[in-house]
Amino acid sequence: MPRPRTGRRVRTLLAAALTTLAPLVFLTGPAQAAPAAAGAWTPAPAPVVSHVETDDPVVFITIDDGWATEEAAGARQLLLERRIPASLFLLPDAYERDRDYYRTLLAHGPSRIENHTTTHPDLTTLTEAGQRAEICGARDRQLAAFGDGPRLLRPAGGATYNWPYHNADTRTAAPACGAEAIVMWTHDLTTWGSWTPPTPELKAGDIVLLHMGPTLEADLTRALEAADAAGLSPAPLRDYLLG
Structure with missing residues (x-):
């Protein structure tokens, strides 16, 4: 697996600094954080x-x-056999139902568990304090369950899926709860019902979104085949974003 290159790290830090200085145009919702x-x-x-x-x-x-x-046993085996460093953005109530599934992944493979909030709300409908409660609450429960805190956040869409799922308050609340970057995705390859999205031509640095469930093994296999076809190897996202 390639090691992150220094030039890439410099570009990532520069991009983060520019993001801090120039608020993103797609951030939505009022900033309500207390001074x-x-x-x-x-x-x-x-x-x-x-x-x-x-x-x-x-x-x-x-x-x-x-x-x-219980419907994704094959996916876990695939992650372990190919030693895929997946970033698992999990809900506490979900992993509490089957801690052993995730403990096995963490103990025997390079996957890491990251932050996906506590109850999967539309964060843009919450105040900054409400967002902190969701993000910090998920961090605290993960620490209690696995002894390891998340360092990346993927905001949830709630029931409204009000893209892009985050606003200025999210960007402030995340680091207060230990999340050093907010991670969206380049391609969603999740099969939803009878609809399977087309497989894209993956490029270096792409972030692929999948979901735990009965289609995960097939979706993961398709993503790995696309990566193989493009000459790409799965790499740990934390290493590339945080160094």
Whole structure:
């Protein structure tokens, strides 16, 4: 598996700095965070990433939610056999139903569990304090369950799926809860019902979104075949975003 290159790291840091200085045009919703107390230190807003700028021949596999593990035994075996460093953006109530599934992935493979909020709300409908409660609450439960805290956040869409699922308050709340980047995706390859999205030609640095459930093994196989066809290897997203 390629190691992140220094040039890629510099570009990522530069992109994060530019993101901090120039608010993204697609952020939605009012900023409702209370002003910081005089002299209080506040972290810089988290950057939003949907593709990693890198010359390395790598792709990033991400899996959301965490339900229906009993129907995804084959997917777990595939992740372990091929040692796929998947980023698992999980809900606490989902992994609490089958901790052993995820403990096996963490103990015997390179996957990591990341933050997907506590109850999967549309974060853009919440105040900054409400968003912190969701994000910090998920972090605390993950620490209790696995002894490892998340460092990346994927905001949930709730019932409204009000794209892009985050706003300025999210970018402030995330680092306050230990999330150093907000991760979206380049391609969603999840099969929904009878509809399977077309398989794209993957490019270096693409972030692939999948979901835990009965179609995960087939969707993961399709994503890995697309990566193989493009000469790309799955790589750990944390390493490339955080160094």
